[in-house]
Amino acid sequence: MLIDSHCHLDRIDLKPYQNDFACFMHEAEVSQIEHLLCIAIDLESYPAMLDLVAGFQQISVTVGVHPNVQDCKDPTVDELVVLGKPDNVIGIGETGLDYFRSEGDLSWQHQRFRNHISAAKKLKKPLIIHTREAKNDTLRILKEEGAEEVGGVIHCFTEDWEFAQKALDINFYISFSGIVTFKNATAIKEAAKKVPADRFLIETDSPYLAPVPFRGRPNYPTYVRYVAEQIAELRGAPVNKIAELSTKNFYDLF
Numbered sequence: 497m498l499i500d501s502h503c504h505l506d507r508i509d510l511k512p513y514q515n516d517f518a519c520f521m522h523e524a525e526v527s528q529i530e531h532l533l534c535i536a537i538d539l540e541s542y543p544a545m546l547d548l549v550a551g552f553q554q555i556s557v558t559v560g561v562h563p564n565v566q567d568c569k570d571p572t573v574d575e576l577v578v579l580g581k582p583d584n585v586i587g588i589g590e591t592g593l594d595y596f597r598s599e600g601d602l603s604w605q606h607q608r609f610r611n612h613i614s615a616a617k618k619l620k621k622p623l624i625i626h627t628r629e630a631k632n633d634t635l636r637i638l639k640e641e642g643a644e645e646v647g648g649v650i651h652c653f654t655e656d657w658e659f660a661q662k663a664l665d666i667n668f669y670i671s672f673s674g675i676v677t678f679k680n681a682t683a684i685k686e687a688a689k690k691v692p693a694d695r696f697l698i699e700t701d702s703p704y705l706a707p708v709p710f711r712g713r714p715n716y717p718t719y720v721r722y723v724a725e726q727i728a729e730l731r732g733a734p735v736n737k738i739a740e741l742s743t744k745n746f747y748d749l750f
């Protein structure tokens with residue numbers, strides 16, 4: 497059985513499923529996806545996301561505002577704590593820093609990140625971290641805010657082994673997405689070989705970043721199998737073992 501530890505179910509293309517979410521979830525079950533973590537991007541679309549997944553026991557959610565979302569309602573720590581209280585909300589994020597898609601004075605991004613860490617600590621729930629071209633500041637803020645206390649996951653890992661080690665040191669897991677299947681992803685593949693067996697997760701980040709052989713096309717949680725297969729190949733382990741480890745690691749963290 498597999499777990500997709502990071503997907504955006506309110507954004508996947510349901511056309512192949514007659515626009516029927518239940519029909520898609522049936523396919524996920526047939527594909528042996530035992531659990532899905534549906535990740536929040538902003539608060540405006542959050543109620544609709546909750547409505548979509550309501551009633552599906554195999555779906556958990558997070559709450560947070562993505563670092564690239566601008567011109568939106570920025571949540572206070574208290575608001576995040578209220579929204580993060582329910583039992584099916586198992587993490588805070590995705591949050592973090594992105595210097596690739598956002599430019600200029602990014603003090604708002606830093607403050608938003610700090611607020612998410614603070615809320616996660618109050619709730620004692622792990623963080624889902626997005627970081628792009630901002631690894632040093634990401635680590636610095638995680639340390640300054642004491643994020644080690646709750647830990648979490650560096651989602652859609654795109655850095656190198658050196659960064660992975662520093663994240664592991666402060667109680668974070670490393671999650672690999674379809675990018676690990678890309679031919680030129682040398683540093684990511686190296687990290688996938690070296691990360692301890694009890695500290696990695698797998699994800700799709702669907703509908704984005706489809707793995708090979710679907711690269712460039714819409715992504716689905718069912719494709720998490722391709723991520724598991726790539727990691728199995730890199731580590732010289734059977735894919736069933738990778739499925740078992742990543743599933744256990746998910747439940748250990750959340």
Ligand code: NI
Pocket residue numbers: 502504535590701
């Ligand atoms: Ni995401």
